[in-house]
Amino acid sequence: MRSHDPIIAIATAPGRGGIGIVRISGNSLQPLLARLFSMELKARHAHYLPFEDNEGKVIDAGIALYFPGPNSYTGEDVLELQGHGGPAVLRRLLAHCLQTGRDLGLRHAEPGEFTQRAFLNERLDLAQAEAVADLIDASSEAAARSAMASLSGDFSNRINALAERIIRLRMLVEATLDFPEEEIDFLEKYQAREGLAAIRHDVQALCAQARQGMILRDGLHVVLAGQPNVGKSSLLNALAGDDIAIVTPIAGTTRDKVIQQIHIEGVPLHIVDTAGLRETEDAVESIGIARTWGEIEKADLIAHLHDARLPNDALDSAITGRLPARTPILQVFNKIDLLEDAARAQLLSSAAESIGISAKTGEGLDVLRARLLAIAGWNPGAESPWLARARHLDALTNTESHLQAADEHASRNDQVLDLFAEELRLAHEQLSAITGQFTSDDLLGEIFSSFCIGK
Incomplete structure (x- = not known):
């Protein structure tokens, strides 16, 4: 430009x-x-x-x-x-x-x-500039409030306050580097390690809030997966409160993904209904199944649906074996309204890491909503006061890593101040990148090119 x-x-x-x-x-x-x-x-x-x-x-x-x-x-x-x-x-x-x-x-x-x-x-600053786009794109009241807080400088003020504390610690270290015989005395006299521990604690707390803010901003990509006719489309409709997907008793009705955004406690969830997973010779259905596995690979969270009447189905076991281990998975047993009372009680009591629902009657859906947020790491009682982006969380995580390395150098007492000071400098740079004091031109181009014209 x-x-x-x-x-x-x-x-x-x-x-x-x-x-x-x-x-x-x-x-x-x-x-x-x-x-x-x-x-x-x-x-x-x-x-x-x-x-x-x-x-x-x-x-x-x-x-x-x-x-x-x-x-x-x-x-x-x-x-x-x-x-x-x-x-x-x-x-x-x-x-x-x-x-x-x-x-x-x-x-x-x-x-x-x-x-x-x-x-x-x-x-x-850069975090406030990003908040301008986030405020425009906010899809819920909670996201809009948090974006406005970021735009007002709340997030930047937290970052700058941490940076100032690191700077003060760096100043003490740099002033002592010319006197190597006093290195150990410096760490004890000025309680450098105690000050570093306090900074690390506050960075970790900020990381937790940033994770909350990132979920609030970006939402969660939740994929409904399972074999045909277990009620994935019915569950999508129940969560959305509308007839979004076609539902029939015929297995394999869904041939392609159907995506619907919903909000739970202000958090956007991108729910993806997918084609049923099974062996098939139908060319069209095979394409849909391949796309289902593609969506599963991109998911932030997988809701694996089962027919509650067949809790130990062999095809379900095969599907479970193929699901990516790195992605949180919630086992969901649908159609519990079709079970006898004794069978329902047994299923619900034995499935500690799963949940029983009825997409038809709505039973268990409130529990499901809460469980989806909990598995994703959302804490309703600790809503972030500002939105955050993946790069903010990466920078905070890197800051904590450098502070941890500084603490390890201090504990070993070998050439301590040089390495201690270098890790503090790197931590300071990571924090400053959030607000734009140390930012590459390529990153600026990427950030601002995502804005709308006229803003």
Whole structure:
């Protein structure tokens, strides 16, 4: 991205709407403002006026807002033209602005370029910039609240506070490196290991919250797997509260995956109904079964459905043997409504690591929902106050690893301060990467390219 060019984009979502916004940002928009309007725009005042083309014909009438930098979203001069939300109107207004400012370097904004400029101009740190996209994409109230907390700086403040504590410890270490005979005394005198242990404890707590935040942001990919006619489609419909998948008594009705997003306690779950697993010579069904195994390999969690009337079925045992060991698996016995009371009681009492349900009557579904979240690591009583991404969790995990290595060097007392200091430096870099103080250009490009155009 060429960060010196003025940029423009439609900032509202595609389609018809009551209001549409065209946003412009640049280091100095005064020359462009003079061409677009016959009057001078007062900073941070709403001006209702006609938007005219170069021939004086009115394109639309709306509100112009001018925010001089650095007190704007991007830290540059920002102009917002708020008119009617018709696609044709917005395209005409966009084209007129581009034509008017072409010789000034005005160009279309790339995805996420407005927010990237806010980051580069230190209006937001990287974690806050990512929270902008997360707030837009939030699929539940809980996710929206947590994204807003991240955008407000709650997560960044926690990271920065930990970084400051590591810096203070590094300063003590660096100041002592010139006096090697005092290394052991330093660790004891300044209680360096105790301070390190306290930092490690808080990093571990932050990791736990980050895992919660990542689940809340990304959701869980839950695959319903099992042989044909065990009730996978019925369970999907019951969880979704709607007739999403076709249900018939005929085995093999589902030939391809059906995906439905649901929310449990604000956590998004992507439930995938799949083709029944069995040996078949049907070419179409074979393709569906192959796709089922592909979905199983990608799953965050597998719900292996069984017919409760056949708890020791040989095909079920074969399927269990092929399921990936690295993925959490919940054994679910469906159709318990068809069991006699004694058989039902025996099944439920003997299946400590499984659960009995009836997708038809709804019995056991609340327990199933709670178990799905628990197996995935979600703790309802410890909801993350902010969203987190996989890279945040990776950085925190790496931080803990470096702090652990520092503690091990300190306990051995061999050339301790050099190695101790190096591990602290690496831990500090990992934390700083979260907020963007140490971040590669490639990572920035990957992060901001996922934003929508106009943001």
